[in-house]
Amino acid sequence: MSFPAHAGTPGSPVGRVLGTQDASPLTFWVAVGSDAYLQLDDVVVTQRDLPDRGTVTISGVVTAVRARHEGAAFESDVFAIADGMLPAMVQEAAEITVTRVEPEIYVPPAPGAVAYRAHGETRDAALSFDRMQRRLPIGIGRDGAPLFLNADFLDGSRGAHCSISGISGVATKTSFATFLLYSIFTSGVLGSKAESANTKALIFNVKGEDLLFLDHENNRLDEPTREAYHKLGLEAGAFKQVTVFAPARAGDPSGSPDVASRLTGVDPFYWTLSEFAEQRLLPYVFADADDERQQYTMVVHAVAAHLAREAQPAGGGLSIDGTRLGSYEDFVDYVVEQLNDDETRSTWAGSSVGLGTVNAFARRLISSKRDLARLIRGDLPGGRAHQISTADAGQVTVVDLHNLPDRAQRFVVGVTLKTEFERKEKAGTAKPLLFVVLDELNKYAPRDGTSPIKEVLLDIAERGRSLGVILIGAQQTASEVERRIVSNSAIRVVGRLDPAEASRPEYGFLPPTQRQRALLAKPGTMFVAQPEIPVPLAVEFPFPAWATRPSEAGAAPRATLASMVSATDPFAVVGSTRDGAIPDDEIPF
Amino acid sequence: MSFHVDAWDPSYGASLDASAPGPSDGLDVEVELPAEQWRPLDAPAGLAPPATVLMVDGVRRIDARIWTAGIGGTPPSPGLACSYAAGVVRCAAGNASVAAATVERSIFTSAADQSDVDAGSTVRYKAVRIEGAQDADLMAAMQTALMQLEQRTTTDVLATLAGGDELIVVDGPLRGPGAPPRVIGYAKTQQKQYLPDHLLPVVGALSPGQRTPVFRIGGRWSRYTWYLRQPGGIPIPWSGVVRLECSAELTRAQAIELAELSTVTLPRYASSAVKDPRAPQQLVPIGGLEQRLRRMLGDTKLLQRALAAASVRQ
Numbered sequence: 001m002s003f004p005a006h007a008g009t010p011g012s013p014v015g016r017v018l019g020t021q022d023a024s025p026l027t028f029w030v031a032v033g034s035d036a037y038l039q040l041d042d043v044v045v046t047q048r049d050l051p052d053r054g055t056v057t058i059s060g061v062v063t064a065v066r067a068r069h070e071g072a073a074f075e076s077d078v079f080a081i082a083d084g085m086l087p088a089m090v091q092e093a094a095e096i097t098v099t100r101v102e103p104e105i106y107v108p109p110a111p112g113a114v115a116y117r118a119h120g121e122t123r124d125a126a127l128s129f130d131r132m133q134r135r136l137p138i139g140i141g142r143d144g145a146p147l148f149l150n151a152d153f154l155d156g157s158r159g160a161h162c163s164i165s166g167i168s169g170v171a172t173k174t175s176f177a178t179f180l181l182y183s184i185f186t187s188g189v190l191g192s193k194a195e196s197a198n199t200k201a202l203i204f205n206v207k208g209e210d211l212l213f214l215d216h217e218n219n220r221l222d223e224p225t226r227e228a229y230h231k232l233g234l235e236a237g238a239f240k241q242v243t244v245f246a247p248a249r250a251g252d253p254s255g256s257p258d259v260a261s262r263l264t265g266v267d268p269f270y271w272t273l274s275e276f277a278e279q280r281l282l283p284y285v286f287a288d289a290d291d292e293r294q295q296y297t298m299v300v301h302a303v304a305a306h307l308a309r310e311a312q313p314a315g316g317g318l319s320i321d322g323t324r325l326g327s328y329e330d331f332v333d334y335v336v337e338q339l340n341d342d343e344t345r346s347t348w349a350g351s352s353v354g355l356g357t358v359n360a361f362a363r364r365l366i367s368s369k370r371d372l373a374r375l376i377r378g379d380l381p382g383g384r385a386h387q388i389s390t391a392d393a394g395q396v397t398v399v400d401l402h403n404l405p406d407r408a409q410r411f412v413v414g415v416t417l418k419t420e421f422e423r424k425e426k427a428g429t430a431k432p433l434l435f436v437v438l439d440e441l442n443k444y445a446p447r448d449g450t451s452p453i454k455e456v457l458l459d460i461a462e463r464g465r466s467l468g469v470i471l472i473g474a475q476q477t478a479s480e481v482e483r484r485i486v487s488n489s490a491i492r493v494v495g496r497l498d499p500a501e502a503s504r505p506e507y508g509f510l511p512p513t514q515r516q517r518a519l520l521a522k523p524g525t526m527f528v529a530q531p532e533i534p535v536p537l538a539v540e541f542p543f544p545a546w547a548t549r550p551s552e553a554g555a556a557p558r559a560t561l562a563s564m565v566s567a568t569d570p571f572a573v574v575g576s577t578r579d580g581a582i583p584d585d586e587i588p589f
Numbered sequence: 590m591s592f593h594v595d596a597w598d599p600s601y602g603a604s605l606d607a608s609a610p611g612p613s614d615g616l617d618v619e620v621e622l623p624a625e626q627w628r629p630l631d632a633p634a635g636l637a638p639p640a641t642v643l644m645v646d647g648v649r650r651i652d653a654r655i656w657t658a659g660i661g662g663t664p665p666s667p668g669l670a671c672s673y674a675a676g677v678v679r680c681a682a683g684n685a686s687v688a689a690a691t692v693e694r695s696i697f698t699s700a701a702d703q704s705d706v707d708a709g710s711t712v713r714y715k716a717v718r719i720e721g722a723q724d725a726d727l728m729a730a731m732q733t734a735l736m737q738l739e740q741r742t743t744t745d746v747l748a749t750l751a752g753g754d755e756l757i758v759v760d761g762p763l764r765g766p767g768a769p770p771r772v773i774g775y776a777k778t779q780q781k782q783y784l785p786d787h788l789l790p791v792v793g794a795l796s797p798g799q800r801t802p803v804f805r806i807g808g809r810w811s812r813y814t815w816y817l818r819q820p821g822g823i824p825i826p827w828s829g830v831v832r833l834e835c836s837a838e839l840t841r842a843q844a845i846e847l848a849e850l851s852t853v854t855l856p857r858y859a860s861s862a863v864k865d866p867r868a869p870q871q872l873v874p875i876g877g878l879e880q881r882l883r884r885m886l887g888d889t890k891l892l893q894r895a896l897a898a899a900s901v902r903q
Contacts, residue, residue, distance in 0.1 A: 071877055074864055085858055086877040087678045087685040 010045045010057065011116035011123075014038055017046055018093060019111030025058070025098060028108065030115040032092040038062050040517070041142040041538045043118040043126045044096050046109045057102045058109050059118060059126030061535045064095035064513045097511060097535050100126055128532045134189040137232035138180065138528055139541035146232050147537050149491065149530055151189040156430055159490025159531060160465035163441075163481075164474040165507075166495025172523045173474040173495055174207070175548060177437045178214065178239075179541045180472065184435065185395065186234055198432035200390045202420060204413060205400045206439050212262045213547035214396055215242035217554040221545050228542035236545035238557065241394030245269040247404055247412070248386070250374035255386065258374075258403060261550035269388050269399070271415070273331055273378045274313035280304045281376075283452045284418075285368050287410035295354070299361040302350045303335060317378030326378040332369050336362045371407040388416045390434060391423060406443075413444055414453040421456060421469060430468030436460065441473040442480040454482060461488040479504040492529040494536070496521040510536055615807020618788060621845050622802040627791045629799040632852040639754045640681060642854060643688065643746065646760035646875045647675035647739045648882045649731055652892045655900070657700030668698030669727045670706070670714055670896055674882040675739040677746045678874045680858075685874055689746050692885050693738055697727045708895035712887070736764050743772075756847075756854055760875050766810040768836040773847055774812075775855075776832040777870040783814065783832075792816045793826030798856045803841075803848045811837040813844040817851060819859040821869035829859070829869045 014036040018029040030046075032038050045059045069081060071088040080086040096115075102125070109115075116122075123145060124130050135148035153159035162180065164173045181201050183189075190196045205211035217238045229236040246257035248270040257268040271281065282304035286297070312319040317326045325331045338344045339358050349358055380386070390397045399416060401409045417436065424434060438444065438457075445457040460471050461484060473489070475481050479501060486492075492509055497518040501507075507515060509529045514536055518527060524543070529536040547553035618624050650672050656665040676690035694714045696703060699722040706714040719730050743757070747769060756771055763774035783806050784792065791801050797820035805813050814834040822829025833855075835847050859869040865876050 071880055073880075077864075080873055081685065082683065084680045084683050084685045085873045087687050087874060087881060088877060 009114075009116060010047065011118045012036075013114050014044065014117045015094070015115050017109045017111050017113045017115055021093075023108040023111055025101060025106035025108050027060075027063075027095060027097050028058075030094045030096055032065075032094055034090075036117075037092070038065055038094040038117070039142060040065060040513070042094075043099075043123045043143065044094070044115050045118045045122055045126060046113050046115045048107060048110050048113060050105065050107065053103075053105055056105050056107060057100075057125075058098055059100045059102070059122070060096035060098040061126075061537075062094045063097040063511050063535065065092060066094075067092040095513075099533055099535055100128060127537070131532070136180075136189045137183055137187055137234060139526070139539035140228060140231065141540075142538055147528070147539050149528065150532055151184075153490040153531055154184070154470065155190065155433055156465040156468060156470065160470050161461060161485075161489040162470075162472045162491040162493060163478060163486050163489035164472065164493040164495070164526075165476070165478040165497065165501075166474075166518075166521075166526075167476055167498050167501075170496045170521075170523050172526075173493075174211070174437075174439060175524075175544055176493060176495070176526050176541055177439075177472050177474055178203070178211070178544060178546070178548075181396070181435060181437065182239065182546070183232070183234060185239070186237075187232075190433070195432060197395070199395070199435070200393070200432065201396045201435040201437065202390050202416070203396060203398045203437040204416075204439065205398055206402055206409065208402055208549065209259060209261045209400065210549050211398050212244050212246075212259065212266070212400060213550060213553040214239040214398060215265075215557045216547040216552075218543070218545055218547050218552045219554040220543070220552055221554075225543045225545065229545060232542070236542075238546040238554075239396050240557075242396045242398060243267065243393035244398045244400065245388050245393075246400040247375055247408075248377065248380065253379055255377070255380040257400075259400065264556065266400075268386060269412075270375055270377045270380060270386050272313075272316040272380065272386075273318040273325060273328065273376060274311065274316070275387075276331075276376050277307040277311035277318055278313075279415075280308050281411075281415055282307065284411045284414040285372060285407075286364060287407070287414045287451050287453050295357040296361040296364070299339075299349045299353055299358060302353075303339075303348055303361075306348050315378075316380045328373040328376040328378065329369050330378065331376075332365050336366060368407060371405045372411060375404075375408055375411065388412075388419070389423075390420060410444065410451075410453055413438065414451075414456060417453065417456045417460065421460060421464075421467070424467045424469050430466060433468045433470055435470045435472055437472045437474070439474045441475040441485065442477055445473075445482040445485050447480050447482055458482065458484060461485040477501050478506040490531055492536075494518050494521075494527045494529075495525070496523075514538070615805065615811050616783070616785075617805040618784065618802075620803045620805050620813060620841050621848075624788065627788055627802055629791060629795045630802060630852070631799055633849050636849055636853050638854040638857070639756045639850065641753070641755045642680045642858075642874075643755055643757045644678050644680065644760065644858075644872060644874045644878065645675070645739055645743045645757065646678075646878050646882070647673060647735045648879050648886065649673035649735045650883075650886050650889065651731075652694075652889055653896045655696065655698070655896070657698055657703045659700075660702065666698055666700035666703075667722075667724060667727065668696050668700060668703060669731060670694070670696045670892075671731045671734075672886040672892065673731065673735040673738060674885050675735065675742040676878050676882050677742055678878040679746075680874050685877065687878060687881055688749075689742050690878075690882060690885060691738060691742050692882075693734070695731075695734060697722070697730045697734075699723075699727075706896065706899050708892065708899045712892065712895060714896075740764060756850055758855070758872070760872075762832075763812060763834055763836065766812075766836065767838065770836070770839060770843065771847070772835065773851055774834040775872070776834070777867065779827075779830065779832060792830060795830065797822070797829065798852065800848060800852050803844050805837060806834075813837055813839065813841075813848075815848045815851075817855060819869040820856050821859050821861055831855075831870050 015030045015032040017023055018031050021029040040062050042062045048056045069088045070091050081088045118126050129148050132150040134151035136151045137146050138149045141147045166173050215238050226236045244266045246259045246266050248255040248268040249258040255268050257266040259266050283300050286300055310320055314324050338348050388399055445454045460469050478486050499519055502515045502518055524540055526539050527536040528539050651669050652672050653670040655668040655670055659665050672694045674692040677688045679686055679688040696714045696716050703716045705716050759774050762776045795818035797818050800815050800817040803813050803815045812834045816830050816832050819829040833851050858872040860871045860873045862868040865871045
């Protein structure tokens with residue numbers, strides 16, 4: 001096969017536009033030359049000269065390839081051909097889905113026109129990278145060159161939020177989310193150094209102690225991986241400034257964090273009973289409430305209001321009407337008792353609530369004792385740092401939930417997100433940004449029903465863009481996540497999918513062949529859809545340079561070697577968290 | 590009474606044309622064996638087929654029938670616009686490829702002033718004048734032109750060969766005397782009776798893969814020939830029988846060697862009745878080559894239209 005070799009061709013010739021299949025301005029087929037090949041995701045460019053309008057460059061991505069014997073009429077002919085009896089030609093053809101037409105004159109490419117494999121600038125133009133002012137590296141393409149995301153669609157300038165789907169274990173959703181964060185922090189797309197440094201991330205760790213070592217270098221980091229990072233313009237390394245929060249150990253009077261593998265640089269978190277009452281956290285105990293229409297939610301809000309009004313802090317505990325409550329169990333028993341008492345019921349639950357509704361509330365409250373007693377404490381002082389806050393923490397805040405029961409996980413996620421969102425709301429500016437990485441979004445924001453957490457997440461999805469809270473949500477099945485959250489995500493990422501899941505309309509952004517490919521995507525391969533490019537890009541992101549499990553953790557960074565006790569401020573006045581309104585008798589001297 | 594249905598597609602004519610006996614002048618049946626020893630011969634054990642087999646074939650098609658206006662009141666002259674192509678397929682172990690393929694287009698006409706016709710893009714019909722020709726003469730001229738093209742194509746391919754042990758099979762009888770030494774003609778239909786009646790039962794007794802002894806026939810020019818029964822026919826006499834021939838300028842030993850070589854080589858290429866209407870005589874590579882050549886002739890409706898358009902322009 002020979003091609004006209006004239007100067008200024010956009011790449012190396014690989015074939016010609018097919019005339020036996022319809023060529024359209026949006027898709028066309030290319031017959032691949034016998035001495036060339038095209039694979040899926042290759043970038044192909046062809047040109048057409050128009051009278052008066054100059055040359056139109058049509059570029060696209062290979063979305064299907066096929067090979068067949070020409071001249072064979074029967075299936076058994078393949079044996080005759082292989083035996084050297086029947087002359088036949090192997091002909092490959094590739095389907096090109098158009099990604100860009102420049103200038104925008106939507107004419108079909110001319111059948112017979114030479115198709116080129118795009119390199120360098122032509123490739124970047126085909127994938128619209130040249131139009132991106134801030135390019136966020138997200139991995140390497142099948143052609144070995146870097147692929148980018150338009151940061152405008154992630155940081156809220158023109159769009160925000162990222163939704164990552166894929167089955168557990170092989171889809172590497174969390175790894176991709178952390179890689180995305182690493183790229184955001186270190187690639188400099190956020191502008192000035194200060195801006196990058198002030199941007200925060202909040203990660204909830206739900207699986208093992210995997211994410212507790214983000215600030216440790218990965219001991220499996222080798223030279224080829226470093227090369228891959230260099231190719232993307234990044235320096236391989238661990239996250240700097242990671243603050244790890246773990247739940248306080250159950251029953252431990254010192255409130256030490258409950259972690260097994262990471263022993264230093266972990267801060268405990270818990271809520272004192274007085275904070276619980278004052279911040280009206282009671283609704284989050286019922287975060288699995290699957291339906292707002294349930295009557296008892298009225299009781300929840302009535303009790304929460306009553307608590308906020310009546311409860312007085314007493315040490316870490318609570319004092320209500322002179323009764324001191326020193327633990328969550330005591331608190332629950334007291335509330336249930338009050339509700340069962342005919343005289344006090346109406347002051348707690350309101351007057352028009354039926355007994356059945358009150359009992360439904362009481363039943364659920366009692367069952368929460370086992371799960372939440374370790375998080376809502378009356379035995380620990382409120383003075384020491386024990387609350388999750390990204391404002392005072394390092395760049396990355398990891399909240400460890402893995403050894404908490406489901407109900408407690410919901411409580412922590414709900415309260416933390418609410419607190420952070422309110423803090424950003426008060427701050428009034430979007431910058432610096434806060435990225436929230438939350439796995440199992442289908443659990444926290446299911447498609448059906450409502451819950452306090454879902455409300456917070458919806459708030460983030462719909463208003464977070466302007467407030468600077470960016471959600472990086474991950475889930476096994478996007479079809480089970482609230483539609484408004486998924487549809488608000490500008491960036492959609494898919495790893496390996498379950499076959500039944502892949503056929504759902506939530507993945508309509510994947511062309512049929514990519515849907516099929518997603519069923520066998522390797523770990524480390526993701527399909528990334530972004531608003532500017534009509535075809536999702538198949539991305540291979542490099543192996544994490546930070547430890548993703550305890551066994552991978554290299555040497556601990558110096559900063560974390562300080563004792564965890566140092567996080568406690570011995571000079572803090574007990575109760576000083578209460579907006580300066582310190583009752584005199586609470587000052588301990 | 591017993592009868593059988595010919596495996597051949599009726600549109601190709603019968604595989605055995607039981608017409609009048611042919612010329613018997615120059616017949617020599619004792620080239621290989623004395624007449625009384627004639628019997629079916631098996632392929633010699635241990636003889637390997639050549640590594641490369643070349644097969645030559647051509648296809649032709651009448652694209653349009655044209656009439657060239659006469660001058661000064663004379664009636665218009667008939668003409669045939671034809672496309673024809675010849676090609677060579679090279680069969681080697683594991684790979685059959687078309688080694689050469691050429692297409693020509695001509696207008697055969699009796700008109701004196703018919704010029705070449707440019708039918709757009711790269712299609713050009715060359716005018717060939719045959720004085721006073723009638724329809725049959727025009728057809729014959731087309732056949733001759735195709736044969737010449739086949740010969741040219743074969744010569745071109747032969748020139749590229751190093752002169753190894755290739756066997757060259759030409760589809761149809763040899764076109765004339767003086768064929769190169771390793772070329773054999775492959776006649777699929779038996780239109781004439783060459784053997785005397787008393788030897789015909791030997792042909793009927795052939796099993797698949799067997800041949801008759803070599804004999805020499807005369808006619809317009811003399812050549813060596815033998816019958817071979819291809820496997821895959823129906824189990825009755827004369828089914829799947831082809832006649833092969835080679836140049837009479839070879840020695841008897843060379844002719845016998847070629848006959849033996851054809852017996853070990855050609856049965857492998859016999860086609861199957863489910864795929865080819867001319868099975869088993871039609872050779873598989875030639876079937877593939879014909880298909881390719883027909884594609885190269887182009888779309889007949891398109892050519893007709895182009896010719897019609899050209900006729901208006903002129």
